[in-house]
Amino acid sequence: MTPLIGIIMGSDSDLPTMKDAIAVCEEFGIESEVAIVSAHRTPERMVQYAQQAHQRGIKVIIAGAGGAAHLPGMVASLTPLPVIGVPVPTRNLQGVDSLYSIVQMPAGIPVATVAIGNAKNAGLLAVQILATQQPDLLVKVQQYRQNLAESVMAKQAKLDELGYEQYLKQL
Numbered sequence: 738m739t740p741l742i743g744i745i746m747g748s749d750s751d752l753p754t755m756k757d758a759i760a761v762c763e764e765f766g767i768e769s770e771v772a773i774v775s776a777h778r779t780p781e782r783m784v785q786y787a788q789q790a791h792q793r794g795i796k797v798i799i800a801g802a803g804g805a806a807h808l809p810g811m812v813a814s815l816t817p818l819p820v821i822g823v824p825v826p827t828r829n830l831q832g833v834d835s836l837y838s839i840v841q842m843p844a845g846i847p848v849a850t851v852a853i854g855n856a857k858n859a860g861l862l863a864v865q866i867l868a869t870q871q872p873d874l875l876v877k878v879q880q881y882r883q884n885l886a887e888s889v890m891a892k893q894a895k896l897d898e899l900g901y902e903q904y905l906k907q908l
């Protein structure tokens with residue numbers, strides 16, 4: 738099957754963060770491709786990837802990077818596809834550097850930026866974008882939300898049963 742979601746990252750060291758986006762694609766049965774692409778270290782590869790992704794059938798790109806995280810914005814400047822940026826947490830600045838590098842795009846070249854380290858939401862957003870054109874997938878998204886609500890209500894029932902002190906002990 739042709740991959741519909743491109744998940745790219747500046748380094749293999751981003752994979753522990755970005756794996757959550759891959760897992761969401763798998764959970765929803767959406768084919769994704771995973772690639773290490775760096776604006777800084779492999780600029781020609783980045784240009785090629787960004788310019789060709791839509792021609793290969795990719796519909797949404799998720800781009801994660803840390804520190805001077807130029808990858809998502811540069812890819813967005815080179816593709817007509819929607820780009821979702823994931824600020825990868827960093828040791829020295831806890832990912833605030835990544836967030837600021839990704840989120841403050843000039844008008845005209847948007848990057849839909851999720852919270853620091855939240856590749857799961859990037860995956861979900863990509864799935865929801867695809868779901869606008871796939872009724873079956875839209876139903877799966879609604880089911881996912883239903884399951885989420887039910888898990889919260891199960892927690893509430895347990896909290897009511899145990900009281901907060903006991904509940905705290907089993908967290």
Ligand SMILES: Nc1c(C(=O)O)ncn1[C@@H]1O[C@H](COP(=O)(O)O)[C@@H](O)[C@H]1O
Binds near residue numbers: 774775806825
């Ligand atoms: N921010 C970028 C870009 C880019 O934006 O092109 N390329 C690599 N990096 C980031 O450098 C960090 C450290 O990388 P290494 O662990 O390989 O030294 C990673 O978080 C990566 O995303």
